[in-house]
Amino acid sequence: MAHCHCPGLKMDIPEGSRRIVLAGNPNTGKSVFFNQLTGIYVDVSNYPGTTLDISYGRYGSDVVIDTPGVYGISSFNDEERIARDIILSADLVVNIVSATHLERDLFLTQQIIDTGVPVIVALNMMDDARRLGIAVDVDRLSQLLGVPVIPTVAVKRDGLDRLKAELFTARPGNPTPGLEGEIHHLLNRVGSRGEALLVLEGDPVIAGRHGCQPGTRREEIYRRRRERVNEIYARVVRETSRGASFGTILGRWMLKPVTGIPILLLALWVMYKAIGVFIAGTVVGITEETIMQGIYEPAVRHLVEQIISPSSVPGIILTGDFGLLTMTVTYLLGLLMPLVVGFYFFLSLFEDSGYLPRIATLVDRVLNAIGLNGRGVIPLILGFGCVTMATITTRLLSSDRERKIAIFLLGLTIPCSAQLGVIAGMLAGLGPQYVTLYILVIFSVLVMAGTLLSTLLPGKSADLLIDLPPLRLPRLDNVLKKTGTRSYHFLKEAAPLFALGALLISIFQVTGILEFLQNILAPLTVGWLNLPRETATAFIMGIVRRDFGAAGLTALELNPLQTVVALITITLFVPCIASILVIFKERTKKEAAFIWGSSWVAAFLVGGLVAQMARLFSPAAAGHGVIPVMLAFLVLTLAVVLLCLFFRRSRPTTDIQG
Secondary structure, three states, X not given: OOOOOOOOOOOOOOOOOOEEEEEEOOOOOHHHHHHHHHOOOEEEEEOOXXXXXXXXXXXXXXXXXXXXXOOOOOOOOHHHHHHHHHHHOOOEEEEEEEHHHHHHHHHHHHHHHHOOXXXXXXXXXXXXXXXXXXXXXXXXXXXXXXXXXXXXXXXXOEOHHHHHHOHHHOEOOOOOOOOHHXXXXXXXXXXXHHHHHHHHOOOHHHHHHOOOOOOOOHHHHHHHHHHHHHHHHHHHEEEOOOOOOHHHHHHHHHHOHHHHHHHHHHHHHHHHHHHHHHHHHHHHHHHHHHHHHHHHHHHHHHHHHOOOOOOOHHHHHHHOOOOOOOHHHHHHHHHHHHHHHHHHHHHHHHXXXXXXXXHHHHOHHHHHOOOOOHHHHHHHHHHOOOHHHHHHHHHHOOOHHHHHHHHHHHHHHOOOHHHHHHHHHHHHOOOHHHHHHHHHHHHXXXXXXXXXXXXXXXXXOOOOOOOOOOOOOOXXXXXXXXXXXXXXXXHHHHHHHHHHHHHHHHHHHHHOHHHHHHHHOHHHHHHHOOOOOOHHHHHHHHHHOHHHHHHHHOOOOOOHHHHHHHHHHHHHOOOOHHHHHHHHHXXXXXXXXXXXXXXXXXXXXXXXXXXXHHHHHOOOOOOOOHHHHHHHXXXXXXXXXXXXXXXHHHOOOOOOOO
16 A cells, blocks of 8 residues: 555545545546445545545445545645545546646646556546537547546446556556656655655755755746646547537637637627726716706805815815816716716626636637736726736736736726726727727837846746636626625725815815926926816826826827827726735735836836827828827837847747746
8 A cells, every 4th residue: 555645634544545636637527437336325524624525436446535626635724635545545536637628637637647656547527518519539638648548427427437447457657758867856755656746846845854955946847737738628629519508609700819819809809898988978977967967066165165175175076177086976976987887788798698707718829929928918998997816817827927017007097997987988989090099009018018027137038827717698796796896895995085086186286286286397398298286186186096097198189199098098007006016915015116117117108109190290280190109119119129039039048037
């Protein structure tokens, strides 16, 4: 019997019995296999130091041990630690994988094979795979893995008899290439191939057991393993339309660039029409102008006038140009709230329908160019809802390098839902050439910043590993619940900051500081950006909340080109107070300060370049130089990308760093 790596775990295991361990990702049907193998004779033991119970039962003269559903065997959490220890003590492992998520599940399969324990694979949910139009070459899969593979449908007992008959044909499989030399080097010190592998991967618990330092090769080993799994998947799985539903076929179309890009553009166009045109125009016209400015503000001003003079300092603070009871409430409830609700409604639709992870898969190769993989699109898309929360979700990215890039791009180029709504509303009436100019400039900055960071930071983007849930019609009640919850949290977070911003601006106004700041910033706002002097007020408001600053632009008289320049600048402007605090929490002080300072420079530099190039190309009539400006930014972006590509090819190749 194998040495027990589960100290303190009490199991009634007869001498000479073999340990048959069941392992697999969550939701692969593992419990069905356990029940079929053990029947009703099941015991439970608490794993020491945790609240988790481990089930085990008899299978003839041997013992079957269940493990928690995990995606890997390391020390990331209690479930993985328990699964790791039990698998390392196994005489053989029955690895249950889902035929519908084979690309995901085979990573754990390959990691178990790399430990050197005998393995047999139960390829479960074959019926679901057929319905999804997924055909798996089982014999080829067995050959490539080097272990037996048994196709099953556990809930119908299909294949279970064959699994039982061939259970003890389990054998060690084909390990990930490139690891043998280092594993053998550690075997004399560690004594077990599985533990030697985990020491190399940097598992601190296993390394501590043997008094050695954890390895630093985890990301490189994971990359090699992922590349091997991707190669196996590509050789054994093919898509077929036979028996596939329309939702399955549509889901595939969403993943292929030829069909997926038009579908994505159509979805974004519908979203723009709904938020940028209907909500920003019709709905906000009712909520802001008719209700708030037509009914609410006159009523509040009349009420306050009964108590204090409108021209007094308290009167100006409460009901003046930036009044706490007037402008703040009008912007928050009349202007921003409808736009926020609209954006969160569409985001919830994308999530519940299963479209969001398909967008991630579609843009994976594009994001590789800026140092991210497709998973990076999730915080970027969430950033259009709230940059603060999106910054926190960058924790799901594979490496510290990717988190640095994503947080920088979020802070620089991604407008939050409220700001985006104001931007869409202001752009909607300008004409397609100005909308195109705005989108092109922001996209160019994102590409240039991402490419530069990807070039300067060592390493490369990790391969994409993401679940693709079935495409389905979203439930309206769930979508509305998510929309309501997120909108409430926005209101709860934004209201105090809006009030703080309005109070500061009002104090600056009555003390003369506002005019002083406008004069100080005049060389930038008037001379460089070619905007009215009062635009400085919107930028000052944007320090508190970028959407607050964007809303402040709506009160200014701007021509179309000035509007685009102001919107580009406010989009690239420094993150709001809440976002920058989270950035300081997630990153080092040095990195956070760099992000904050770079946003200042980029915002005024890029906004000024647009204004000055437009003036250069069309000095007589502002706006006629839009197309030359777009061409200039395309050339600039291409030059930066080509320069970075040349630099990457000229430098020596290094191992992945995180």
